[in-house]
Amino acid sequence: MGKITEYTVEKKTTFKDNVFTYGDYTLFYYDHDSPLNAELMAAHDGAIIDARDVQQAKILIRRIRSSNNAEVFLKPVFLINYKEHFDNILTELTDGTLLSFEQISEKANDIKAIKTLISQLDKSESKTFEVQVFKKVIDYLYTREARTLAPIPDPNSFIGFTYPVVSVNFEPFEEFMVLDILDWALTQDYIWPDYFDRIYLCNQCKSAHVSMRETCPTCQSSQLKPEDLVHHFSCGYIGPISDFKNKIDGTLSCPKCSKNLRHIGVDYDKPSLINQCLDCNEVFQDYKVKARCLHCKNDVEVQYLLAKDINVYKLTKKGRNAAIAGISEGDVELENSVLNTVNFKTFSTILHYERQRMKTNPVLKSCFAVIILDNIHEIYKNVGKNNEKALLVDIAQIMRDNITPADIISFQNNTTICININDEEYAMAEQVINKAVQKLKDLVSNNFENFELKAKYKVEGVKIDKQFETQFREITKLLAEQ
Numbered sequence: 001m002g003k004i005t006e007y008t009v010e011k012k013t014t015f016k017d018n019v020f021t022y023g024d025y026t027l028f029y030y031d032h033d034s035p036l037n038a039e040l041m042a043a044h045d046g047a048i049i050d051a052r053d054v055q056q057a058k059i060l061i062r063r064i065r066s067s068n069n070a071e072v073f074l075k076p077v078f079l080i081n082y083k084e085h086f087d088n089i090l091t092e093l094t095d096g097t098l099l100s101f102e103q104i105s106e107k108a109n110d111i112k113a114i115k116t117l118i119s120q121l122d123k124s125e126s127k128t129f130e131v132q133v134f135k136k137v138i139d140y141l142y143t144r145e146a147r148t149l150a151p152i153p154d155p156n157s158f159i160g161f162t163y164p165v166v167s168v169n170f171e172p173f174e175e176f177m178v179l180d181i182l183d184w185a186l187t188q189d190y191i192w193p194d195y196f197d198r199i200y201l202c203n204q205c206k207s208a209h210v211s212m213r214e215t216c217p218t219c220q221s222s223q224l225k226p227e228d229l230v231h232h233f234s235c236g237y238i239g240p241i242s243d244f245k246n247k248i249d250g251t252l253s254c255p256k257c258s259k260n261l262r263h264i265g266v267d268y269d270k271p272s273l274i275n276q277c278l279d280c281n282e283v284f285q286d287y288k289v290k291a292r293c294l295h296c297k298n299d300v301e302v303q304y305l306l307a308k309d310i311n312v313y314k315l316t317k318k319g320r321n322a323a324i325a326g327i328s329e330g331d332v333e334l335e336n337s338v339l340n341t342v343n344f345k346t347f348s349t350i351l352h353y354e355r356q357r358m359k360t361n362p363v364l365k366s367c368f369a370v371i372i373l374d375n376i377h378e379i380y381k382n383v384g385k386n387n388e389k390a391l392l393v394d395i396a397q398i399m400r401d402n403i404t405p406a407d408i409i410s411f412q413n414n415t416t417i418c419i420n421i422n423d424e425e426y427a428m429a430e431q432v433i434n435k436a437v438q439k440l441k442d443l444v445s446n447n448f449e450n451f452e453l454k455a456k457y458k459v460e461g462v463k464i465d466k467q468f469e470t471q472f473r474e475i476t477k478l479l480a481e482q
């Protein structure tokens with residue numbers, strides 16, 4: 001066996017025109033005055049950023065890590081002059097801190113390791129944005145031999161938490177997409193979750209910056225005065241404490257029996273609070289908690305906010321492997337259609353052929369119904385975009401429960417439903433639709449307090465002598481004018 005000799009070679013460091021050379025490696029040095037241009041480091045093995053101004057360093061590192069140029073975003077970046085502030089996000093997105101340029105010799109192995117790992121990555125182009133972003137994320141983790149995506153509470157984040165490596169790829173107002181991508185990766189088994197916390201987002205713009213307050217159920221005002229409710233044991237009288245209070249000395253006496261109240265728990269107690277609205281004077285026990293979005297001003301009851309789990313994610317074996325094996329585009333099938341329905345174009349085509357069949361066989365019967373949900377927009381507004389789809393699925397299911405499997409449902413849009421009913425007399429079809437619409441109204445009133453769904457519908461036999469589109473337009477026009 002041959003003898004292995006180790007040589008230690010003193011490597012030279014040189015510095016010229018913002019390029020720092022150490023042995024075989026060159027690093028671009030972003031000094032305090034350098035343009036914040038991520039591409040400047042593309043031709044080098046990495047970068048060193050002067051982090052004296054932490055905000056400026058953050059802007060630059062965001063540009064580097066969000067770059068789509070693989071020669072930029074994956075490369076090692078070190079901070080120098082990073083002393084006074086400790087910023088989690090900056091730390092997470094960089095590969096270490098240098099106290100002096102000489103210290104780069106201690107990082108040489110890291111630079112080499114990252115370079116080697118980068119060379120192992122799958123480099124095929126991704127077709128969809130989701131896959132592209134997620135591939136960048138797992139590539140970054142792979143080249144850093146990291147496995148965890150941990151959320152960092154961040155007041156600058158639109159959703160209140162930042163997953164730095166993922167979030168850099170998004171503008172603040174679209175940061176909720178970080179959660180969409182992580183959800184997608186979860187359904188594809190690339191990551192697995194550990195519950196960390198829950199956030200509540202505005203159901204319109206998905207911002208976590210909402211201001212909550214107790215409001216009057218009658219006039220929505222937040223100008224409420226809470227008061228103790230007092231229960232006098234001996235006579236049973238219950239009323240707000242102000243009714244008991246002597247205006248001069250503040251002692252308590254019962255407005256009903258005039259006895260003095262002395263000891264709480266002995267001759268009286270305070271069973272609960274009561275609220276008075278200072279705007280409309282309404283007195284009530286249960287206020288409504290509303291949340292006003294500080295970004296889009298949307299103001300809804302808190303039950304309508306979007307609740308999202310914030311998890312710490314770990315890469316699965318499949319996830320780690322995807323960095324070098326790639327992500328199969330076949331995995332990406334974002335569900336667009338509502339379960340058990342066909343899209344409107346398909347519906348039209350089916351009805352077209354139905355007409356042809358009826359022309360040749362006059363015994364065939366076919367009806368179709370148009371249902372317009374007049375005021376359902378108000379519910380959509382309250383439940384938000386995410387739940388709108390879930391609601392449509394429920395609506396489709398109710399319709400489905402009332403018709404036969406051979407009948408066809410289609411949403412022309414989120415307020416107009418078309419149903420094709422085959423082999424049924426007109427009167428029977430009318431009955432079926434009437435029942436389904438009633439069920440739908442019940443669903444809505446059971447789920448949305450004080451809301452009455454206004455639904456209009458019309459059932460007609462499919463006409464042989466008329467194009468389906470024409471017949472459909474005539475019916476919707478008729479319904480709209482009702």
Ligand SMILES: [Zn+2]
Pocket residue numbers: 202203204205206207293294295296297298
């Ligand atoms: Zn909002």
Ligand SMILES: [Zn+2]
Pocket residue numbers: 216217218219220221277278279280281282
């Ligand atoms: Zn009020």
Ligand SMILES: [Zn+2]
Pocket residue numbers: 232234235236237254255256257258259
């Ligand atoms: Zn009393």
